[in-house]
Amino acid sequence: MSKPFRRRHDSADLEIEVDGARIPARTGESVAAAMLAAGIAAFGTDPKGTPRGPACMMGSCFQCACTIDGVPDTRACRVSVTPGLKISTVPMRAPARTTQVPVEIESDVAVVGAGPAGGACALALAAEGLRVALIDDNAAAGGQIWRKRFDAEQGGGAWLRSRLTAAKDRIDHRAGYEVLGRGADGALMLADRDGRGTISRARHLVIAAGALEVPNPVPGWTLPGVVNLGALQILAKADGVIPDGPVLLAGAGPLLYVVAHDLVVSGVRPVAVVDAAPWPSIDVLKALWTAPGLFRQALKYEWKLRAARVPILRKTRIERIERNGEALRVSASGGRRFDVAVVGTSLGLRPNIELAAQAGVSLAHDPLLGGWHAHVDAQGATSQSGIYAIGETRGIGGVEAALCDGVITAAAIIEAEGRIPSTELARAASAARERRAKFMHAARVLGNWARADMPAGDAASIVCRCEAVTRGEISRAAAMGLSGPREAKLATRAGMGFCQGRTCHPAVQAAIGADEPPSYRFPLRPVRADAFGAHR
Numbered sequence: 001m002s003k004p005f006r007r008r009h010d011s012a013d014l015e016i017e018v019d020g021a022r023i024p025a026r027t028g029e030s031v032a033a034a035m036l037a038a039g040i041a042a043f044g045t046d047p048k049g050t051p052r053g054p055a056c057m058m059g060s061c062f063q064c065a066c067t068i069d070g071v072p073d074t075r076a077c078r079v080s081v082t083p084g085l086k087i088s089t090v091p092m093r094a095p096a097r098t099t100q101v102p103v104e105i106e107s108d109v110a111v112v113g114a115g116p117a118g119g120a121c122a123l124a125l126a127a128e129g130l131r132v133a134l135i136d137d138n139a140a141a142g143g144q145i146w147r148k149r150f151d152a153e154q155g156g157g158a159w160l161r162s163r164l165t166a167a168k169d170r171i172d173h174r175a176g177y178e179v180l181g182r183g184a185d186g187a188l189m190l191a192d193r194d195g196r197g198t199i200s201r202a203r204h205l206v207i208a209a210g211a212l213e214v215p216n217p218v219p220g221w222t223l224p225g226v227v228n229l230g231a232l233q234i235l236a237k238a239d240g241v242i243p244d245g246p247v248l249l250a251g252a253g254p255l256l257y258v259v260a261h262d263l264v265v266s267g268v269r270p271v272a273v274v275d276a277a278p279w280p281s282i283d284v285l286k287a288l289w290t291a292p293g294l295f296r297q298a299l300k301y302e303w304k305l306r307a308a309r310v311p312i313l314r315k316t317r318i319e320r321i322e323r324n325g326e327a328l329r330v331s332a333s334g335g336r337r338f339d340v341a342v343v344g345t346s347l348g349l350r351p352n353i354e355l356a357a358q359a360g361v362s363l364a365h366d367p368l369l370g371g372w373h374a375h376v377d378a379q380g381a382t383s384q385s386g387i388y389a390i391g392e393t394r395g396i397g398g399v400e401a402a403l404c405d406g407v408i409t410a411a412a413i414i415e416a417e418g419r420i421p422s423t424e425l426a427r428a429a430s431a432a433r434e435r436r437a438k439f440m441h442a443a444r445v446l447g448n449w450a451r452a453d454m455p456a457g458d459a460a461s462i463v464c465r466c467e468a469v470t471r472g473e474i475s476r477a478a479a480m481g482l483s484g485p486r487e488a489k490l491a492t493r494a495g496m497g498f499c500q501g502r503t504c505h506p507a508v509q510a511a512i513g514a515d516e517p518p519s520y521r522f523p524l525r526p527v528r529a530d531a532f533g534a535h536r
């Protein structure tokens with residue numbers, strides 16, 4: 001087995017330097033994609049010295065952090081290649097920098113997330129005459145589902161991107177800006193890709209931060225070459241980088257099939273799809289049928305996988321991943337074994353609530369909608385005055401429900417401004433309420449079908465990737481009487497690393513035997529201390 005990933009088209013047009021060696025790269029792709037395509041799977045080591053590699057490719061896990069052009073702890077999946085870029089997988093000290101003066105931006109509404117929910121909300125608000133700051137950490141609008149393709153001028157979500165451009169006099173789209181948190185004065189603190197601070201002030205805040213994947217922490221899940229399902233999709237879609245050897249997809253949830261389909265379309269035939277869920281029941285099929293378009297979509301995936309002769313193993317779970325020479329040996333229930341180059345695995349989606357939680361929004365728990373989510377009323381209003389949550393932040397409901405949320409909450413904000421929504425918006429919001437109900441019903445049925453428990457693992461298996469904390473260490477903390485989730489976390493540092501538990505929260509909770517909501521503090525993502533140096 002050679003290198004686990006390759007570029008889909010031989011289109012490298014520049015070179016970058018990794019640990020002193022020159023490697024080919026393609027304009028537009030991320031540093032992480034270029035390194036993977038060059039056969040570099042380990043991006044440094046965890047605190048115990050074990051090699052680690054990218055897991056999410058969406059900026060949330062920090063497993064790809066390297067020193068890039070002298071800046072340590074930079075996520076390689078968030079930096080685009082430029083000629084001569086120098087990367088070191090060995091940690092380095094940050095060079096001194098003069099204190100930054102943060103830029104300030106003002107708008108009527110700040111919308112965080114330019115996916116279907118945030119995009120639809122921004123467009124509806126702008127059409128009613130409000131000024132919107134639309135903030136998103138990706139280079140192009142579209143969120144996860146409509147991520148801009150490496151080989152297409154526009155691709156899925158083209159309508160959203162062109163409408164946002166047409167409305168640019170009212171919508172200030174801050175692409176590539178990460179929201180680090182909300183201050184006590186209500187202002188949002190942002191950092192651009194160079195780590196420069198920006199402060200965004202607005203009367204209303206809409207959180208449309210989407211979803212994160214639920215990890216599948218089987219022993220071996222941290223080995224380089226084992227990535228989230230979504231990471232394979234991002235690599236193929238946004239970077240044109242695909243697995244170069246046998247790939248196994250495992251876990252639970254609809255994303256398993258979406259990614260299998262996308263890989264087949266990209267010319268990669270997975271060796272198998274290992275699904276923890278059983279065959280869809282009549283109830284699942286009925287729910288898909290009643291939500292317009294979902295049944296057709298499910299059939300399309302099924303047909304594509306059958307036509308490509310991809311075996312689908314239901315009610316089967318992977319139990320362990322080990323290195324076997326250059327390959328990854330995966331053991332699954334029923335005594336099955338696979339030797340592959342790449343494993344894509346996760347146990348579904350969960351709401352991304354980091355900003356909502358940091359801003360003090362009340363949370364609620366619904367296992368059918370992905371667990372902890374922002375608690376909202378029918379208009380998307382949260383427990384905090386002036387803060388709304390829409391799309392997957394309020395529960396995993398899919399793209400159609402997210403689009404509906406955007407319109408419903410836009411109408412609520414116009415009313416909160418003391419105005420009457422235009423006839424067009426009022427009609428759209430009323431239709432969206434009806435449509436949303438159908439998709440949320442389907443989402444709950446699908447959520448129930450695809451529910452999968454955290455794997456039991458063993459004492460040596462890592463639960464928290466950033467701090468390399470094992471299940472055994474957590475058990476020992478419990479044996480010492482540190483049985484409360486908070487105490488066990490403080491004693492072991494589980495969930496307290498760079499990612500603040502974004503990756504491992506469900507796994508840490510399962511290991512501790514609790515189900516507490518995650519807590520997040522400012523800054524949500526690490527930022528240089530001088531980014532807001534001049535701000536009081």
Ligand SMILES: Cc1cc2nc3c(=O)[nH]c(=O)nc-3n(C[C@H](O)[C@H](O)[C@H](O)COP(=O)(O)OP(=O)(O)OC[C@H]3O[C@@H](n4cnc5c(N)ncnc54)[C@H](O)[C@@H]3O)c2cc1C
Binds near residue numbers: 146208390
């Ligand atoms: C990895 C992944 C892949 C998916 N692929 C598919 C698919 O192929 N098909 C499908 O039907 N569904 C897919 N989904 C589910 C899909 O995301 C939703 O159904 C739909 O896109 C939700 O829309 P949304 O607007 O709520 O969130 P999203 O589309 O996720 O948009 C949220 C946006 O907010 C940004 N964001 C989050 N936090 C911050 C922050 N602190 N600062 C700045 N920006 C931030 C995110 O980067 C993202 O661009 C996927 C989900 C994930 C996590």
Ligand code: FES
Binds near residue numbers: 053054055056062076
């Ligand atoms: S792979 Fe870059 S942050 Fe997860």
